[in-house]
Amino acid sequence: xxxxxxxxxxxxxxxxxxxxxxxxxxxxxxxxxxxxxxxxxxxxxxxxxxxxxxxxxxxxxxxxxxxxxxxxxxxxxxxxxxxxxxxxxxxxxxxxxxxxxxxxxxxxxxxxxxxxxxxxxxxxxxxxxxxxxxxxxxxxxxxxxxxxxxxxxxxxxxxxxxxxxxxxxxxxxxxxxxxxxxxxxxxxxxxxxxxxxxxxxxxxxxxxxxxxxxxxxxxxxxxxxxxxxxxxxxxxxxxxxxxxxxxxxxxxxxxxxxxxxxxxxxxxxxxxxxxxxxxxxxxxxxxxxxxxxxxxxxxxxxxxxxxxxxxxxxxxxxxxxxxxxxxxxxxxxxxxxxxxxxxxxxxxxxxxxxxxxxxxxxxxxxxxxxxxxxxxxxxxxxxxxxxxxxxxxxxxxxxxxxxxxxxxxxxxxxxxxxxxxxxxxxxxxxxxxxxxxxxxxxxxxxxxxxxxxxxxxxxx
Amino acid sequence: xxxxxxxxxxxxxxxxxxxxxxxxxxxxxxxxxxxxxxxxxxxxxxxxxxxxxxxxxxxxxxxxxxxxxxxxxxxxxxxxxxxxxxxxxxxxxxxxxxxxxxxxxxxxxxxxxxxxxxxxxxxxxxxxxxxxxxx
Amino acid sequence: xxxxxxxxxxxxxxxxxxxxxxxxxxxxxxxxxxxxxxxxxxxxxxxxxxxxxxxxxxxxxxxxxxxxxxxxxxxxxxxxxxxxxxxxxxxxxxxxxxxxxxxxxxxxxxxxxxxxxxxxxxxxxxxxxxxxxxxxxxxxxxxxxxxxxxxxxxxxxxxxxxxxxxxxxxxxxxxxxxxxxxxxxxxxxxxxxxxxxxxxxxxxxxxxxxxxxxxxxxxxxxxxxxxxxxxxxxxxxxxxxxxxxxxxxxxxxxxxxxxxxxxxxxxxxxxxxxxxxxxxxxxxxxxx
Ligand SMILES: Cc1cc2nc3c(=O)[nH]c(=O)nc-3n(C[C@H](O)[C@H](O)[C@H](O)COP(=O)(O)OP(=O)(O)OC[C@H]3O[C@@H](n4cnc5c(N)ncnc54)[C@H](O)[C@@H]3O)c2cc1C
Ligand code: SF4
Ligand code: SF4
Numbered sequence: 044x045x046x047x048x049x050x051x052x053x054x055x056x057x058x059x060x061x062x063x064x065x066x067x068x069x070x071x072x073x074x075x076x077x078x079x080x081x082x083x084x085x086x087x088x089x090x091x092x093x094x095x096x097x098x099x100x101x102x103x104x105x106x107x108x109x110x111x112x113x114x115x116x117x118x119x120x121x122x123x124x125x126x127x128x129x130x131x132x133x134x135x136x137x138x139x140x141x142x143x144x145x146x147x148x149x150x151x152x153x154x155x156x157x158x159x160x161x162x163x164x165x166x167x168x169x170x171x172x173x174x175x176x177x178x179x180x181x182x183x184x185x186x187x188x189x190x191x192x193x194x195x196x197x198x199x200x201x202x203x204x205x206x207x208x209x210x211x212x213x214x215x216x217x218x219x220x221x222x223x224x225x226x227x228x229x230x231x232x233x234x235x236x237x238x239x240x241x242x243x244x245x246x247x248x249x250x251x252x253x254x255x256x257x258x259x260x261x262x263x264x265x266x267x268x269x270x271x272x273x274x275x276x277x278x279x280x281x282x283x284x285x286x287x288x289x290x291x292x293x294x295x296x297x298x299x300x301x302x303x304x305x306x307x308x309x310x311x312x313x314x315x316x317x318x319x320x321x322x323x324x325x326x327x328x329x330x331x332x333x334x335x336x337x338x339x340x341x342x343x344x345x346x347x348x349x350x351x352x353x354x355x356x357x358x359x360x361x362x363x364x365x366x367x368x369x370x371x372x373x374x375x376x377x378x379x380x381x382x383x384x385x386x387x388x389x390x391x392x393x394x395x396x397x398x399x400x401x402x403x404x405x406x407x408x409x410x411x412x413x414x415x416x417x418x419x420x421x422x423x424x425x426x427x428x429x430x431x432x433x434x435x436x437x438x439x440x441x442x443x444x445x446x447x448x449x450x451x452x453x454x455x456x457x458x459x460x461x462x463x464x465x466x467x468x469x470x471x472x473x474x475x476x477x478x479x480x481x482x483x484x485x486x487x488x489x490x491x492x493x494x495x496x497x498x499x500x501x502x503x
Numbered sequence: 504x505x506x507x508x509x510x511x512x513x514x515x516x517x518x519x520x521x522x523x524x525x526x527x528x529x530x531x532x533x534x535x536x537x538x539x540x541x542x543x544x545x546x547x548x549x550x551x552x553x554x555x556x557x558x559x560x561x562x563x564x565x566x567x568x569x570x571x572x573x574x575x576x577x578x579x580x581x582x583x584x585x586x587x588x589x590x591x592x593x594x595x596x597x598x599x600x601x602x603x604x605x606x607x608x609x610x611x612x613x614x615x616x617x618x619x620x621x622x623x624x625x626x627x628x629x630x631x632x633x634x635x636x637x638x
Numbered sequence: 639x640x641x642x643x644x645x646x647x648x649x650x651x652x653x654x655x656x657x658x659x660x661x662x663x664x665x666x667x668x669x670x671x672x673x674x675x676x677x678x679x680x681x682x683x684x685x686x687x688x689x690x691x692x693x694x695x696x697x698x699x700x701x702x703x704x705x706x707x708x709x710x711x712x713x714x715x716x717x718x719x720x721x722x723x724x725x726x727x728x729x730x731x732x733x734x735x736x737x738x739x740x741x742x743x744x745x746x747x748x749x750x751x752x753x754x755x756x757x758x759x760x761x762x763x764x765x766x767x768x769x770x771x772x773x774x775x776x777x778x779x780x781x782x783x784x785x786x787x788x789x790x791x792x793x794x795x796x797x798x799x800x801x802x803x804x805x806x807x808x809x810x811x812x813x814x815x816x817x818x819x820x821x822x823x824x825x826x827x828x829x830x831x832x833x834x835x836x837x838x839x840x841x842x843x844x845x846x847x848x849x850x851x852x853x854x855x856x857x858x859x860x861x862x863x864x865x866x867x868x869x870x871x872x873x874x875x876x877x878x879x880x881x882x883x884x885x886x887x888x889x890x891x892x893x894x895x896x897x898x899x900x901x902x903x904x905x906x907x908x909x910x911x912x913x914x915x916x917x918x919x920x921x922x923x924x925x926x
Pocket of ligand 3: 592
């Protein structure tokens with residue numbers, strides 16, 4: 044909202060509604076200012092929404108996240124645009140003009156009551172990004188086993204999603220692809236399905252911006268020596284989070300994708316694409332040691348007679364109570380840490396063979412695994428560079444946001460009024476992302492306070 | 504016996520020669536072991552390929568000179584292809600073979616090879632082997 | 639299409655059958671190989687000691703001979719390919735060493751020639767679809783494990799024209815010939831190469847790993863593009879059952895032999911007598 048006196052807008056744009064962006068949004072909105080929060084996924088929460096439990100406390104991720112997402116979802120000073128992207132930004136501090144494009148969900152969210160009848164009725168099982176495009180074995184009526192996706196062509200991210208509204212993936216929807224079906228339309232009790240829905244554009248004027256765009260994972264397809272993403276029982280770590288999650292596609296029951304069997308020998312492969320200046324990324328992704336230990340632990344809690352192996356180069360556990368957590372994985376959960384980087388992963392019968400080495404004994408080793416979990420490098424979110432160009436903000440050679448000063452201005456950019464938070468700056472865990480969300484909010488609030496107090500009387 | 508390391512011992516003449524012959528930056532290797540994990544001959548070696556580099560990093564080249572490993576390297580380049588640091592280990596192996604043969608002469612006595620074998624072997628094995636194992 | 643051809647020592651001697659098949663099969667699909675007027679041994683290994691002018695001289699000589707005869711030179715020996723390709727790249731990218739090398743071999747060569755493996759030419763210049771059109775006797779029902787070895791794949795930045803982890807050019811050629819390539823994980827594992835000279839028992843175990851995995855995938859035969867691999871994979875089977883009880887042998891073909899057969903050519907000079915594992919029972923059973 045433009046301030047009449049100095050022409051500055053005291054409204055704030057936050058791009059990315061992961062845990063960092065949400066934290067910033069809540070801090071700013073709770074201080075009385077208006078927030079415009081833009082998220083590309085249909086619901087908020089970012090990657091934390093996908094996680095099972097969190098290291099080092101083993102809190103249920105959804106349980107600690109949901110109060111936050113609910114707060115954000117119903118906050119009167121947060122205008123939430125999910126399933127949306129930034130199309131254009133111009134202007135300068137105090138006076139940015141933003142054009143937001145809301146993608147068509149093909150569902151009228153104003154009418155939708157989130158009853159779920161559409162998803163229930165949809166005949167098209169599809170691999171969904173939220174479940175890392177996992178495909179799980181399913182016994183068909185014919186008795187044959189087929190791999191099927193875990194979502195439907197009309198889907199909501201999770202039962203706890205905020206907003207809990209469905210979208211249609213037109214790439215898979217039978218109606219969009221073949222012109223026939225419209226089952227969801229038939230079952231929707233409020234007539235919310237709208238196959239003709241068009242994108243919507245929203246213009247906002249904001250005084251400051253926080254970029255909280257987060258990360259993605261290095262694709263398995265690029266790891267040829269680890270099966271190039273072609274082996275069903277070789278999955279990435281986020282997929283493992285989904286398999287371990289009580290609200291995931293297996294309801295937290297440990298089953299491997301190819302045949303639904305309980306995996307008894309599970310291997311984690313560290314530094315896949317990380318610390319690899321030749322083929323991947325030169326940097327350490329910082330959190331994989333911790334989450335692999337966590338996953339191995341959770342796996343052992345589910346499969347008591349299972350064996351977990353973590354092939355690592357170095358263990359990085361430099362956080363409060365982190366090293367203790369690693370040691371607990373070794374001692375209490377009997378996770379076997381094997382020091383050496385894996386060189387090759389391949390299928391042999393119904394096993395996945397892992398060729399590694401134990402550099403401590405000097406022995407080449409192999410494991411006939413039932414399931415292999417890869418810890419791929421963290422990489423910046425896909426749209427980061429595009430946003431950077433729009434804003435004139437710098438990213439480094441890998442696409443991470445560049446701080447104005449890595450030491451003394453880690454949450455600022457060289458563009459006045461544009462701030463940073465979360466894993467879009469570089470790999471980090473939840474506590475750090477949340478701290479940065481609050482930090483960036485603090486930076487923004489001190490800027491806004493210079494332009495006078497909140498213009499919204501409701502906050503006084 | 505405890506091995507004493509010193510600035511002088513880790514930068515000795517043999518290390519310098521390995522570096523010169525191989526053209527490889529030995530300090531680039533961070534000992535991840537991926538080379539050893541993928542080496543198709545590692546099962547027969549008395550020392551892992553990654554340990555070969557490690558010994559050189561510590562200035563202990565002399566301990567490698569009796570190792571079977573350097574003679575078992577097939578120069579298949581699997582290690583180099585997958586090394587995250589771009590270290591061409593097969594060149595280090597060759598440098599070490601070179602150093603040993605410079606001191607001790609050929610590894611294989613080619614005159615003692617039976618003519619039957621020579622007739623049978625593909626030329627490339629015979630010549631390639633000669634290049635690797637003889638001076 | 640005409641292209642200069644470097645047979646190399648192996649194809650000139652123990653690999654003569656491979657060579658005959660290569661010449662006949664490529665001719666049948668319109669690829670005319672013109673043997674280099676003069677050539678010498680490439681040295682059989684790419685020198686791994688920096689600045690080894692002596693060992694670079696041999697392949698450089700071949701490259702000069704090739705330059706004098708055309709813009710591209712091909713070879714069917716994967717080792718020759720590897721050595722020539724890497725030497726050529728080295729010459730192109732190192733002006734100082736190039737000058738010294740030129741002085742040494744008394745030539746003026748800047749790396750002008752293109753070195754291409756024969757399979758690469760078949761894939762990209764002739765095209766496997768064109769090969770398929772010429773097939774007279776499809777290799778129907780032949781379940782074959784394609785084996786690439788090291789030389790055309792590694793180091794990828796210097797020699798590869800295929801995916802070093804999951805190569806497919808041979809598989810695609812075999813499909814074009816009507817065969818059924820099996821998917822197995824060790825098509826790019828090393829067979830032991832020249833260790834066959836110094837440590838045959840080690841080679842045997844390496845070969846076992848490869849063949850066992852091919853058999854697990856249902857292969858009835860192996861096909862390769864490398865003469866040294868062919869030798870190792872074939873020869874080492876002779877004593878395999880002694881060390882691995884129950885081992886069943888697998889014939890090991892050159893791709894050009896199978897290509898010639900599928901194209902309906904006269905295959906009498908393809909060197910069948912040099913195979914250690916008799917290929918005839920399998921060929922007979924397939925009516926080839
Ligand atoms: C397998 C795995 C397990 C993990 N386990 C733990 C754990 O146990 N404990 C822990 O502390 N950490 C864990 N982490 C790390 C944790 O996921 C991150 O620290 C945290 O999610 C970072 O939050 P963020 O908000 O910065 O980024 P993200 O969670 O990535 O959120 C960014 C959001 O921005 C959106 N976005 C991106 N670009 C745009 C754009 N251009 N326009 C609109 N929206 C955009 C994204 O859709 C996303 O919703 C784990 C990570 C992985 C990979
Ligand atoms: S793969 Fe490379 S970095 Fe790793 S131990 Fe081997 S040589 Fe060193
Ligand atoms: S080049 Fe030598 S050390 Fe490297 S993987 Fe091959 S055999 Fe092993």
